[in-house]
Amino acid sequence: MIFETVTVGMYGANCYIVGSEETKEAAIIDPGAEFNRIDKKIKSMGLTPQIIILTHYHGDHIGAVEDFVEKYGTKVYIHEEDAEALGNSAMNFTKSMFGKDMSIKADVKLKDGDKINLGELTFEIIHTPGHTKGGICIKVGNIMMTGDTLFNSSIGRTDFPGGSFEEIISSIKNKIFKYDDETIIYPGHMSPSTIKNEKKFNPFL
């Protein structure tokens, strides 16, 4: 597995590039802004963008999606319960964040437990509502990208439409924490952690 982080935009969102060693195809997780920087990084890694998987529909995680779709025909994957908001520029905050209407079409609507294959890699979709209704975590190998559900020593906001404090706590405890303690957490903002550290030190849990 080839793996890189690019932190983008004024909200400091983490975009993750996950590449197959075999096919040199890349999955882009949350291309939130700064298309040119992400594109350059992918090229420098010798990869070709194949799919985009979004942890949720919020503007700070989707700002560069249109550019990738236009340039590479990249397919867009999002949980079925976040697909409608992704396609509505008022709901996905792109209008307020970028002053630009971005109505993004989901090519594939995901469900809990879905698996996506890319070369030798398998991405496992874990539905973790609470920050948004259709928020997901994406596990590949021993790493898990947790979007705005679980951060290093914090959790995502629950005051946006579709948010729920009870649900986010339940998602983290029942769906994320059942994985191996050594699993490395790569969140939507800020630095990585491990499931072990979050069980021990996260003050919200």
Ligand SMILES: [Zn+2]
């Ligand atoms: Zn968010």
Ligand SMILES: [Zn+2]
């Ligand atoms: Zn965010």
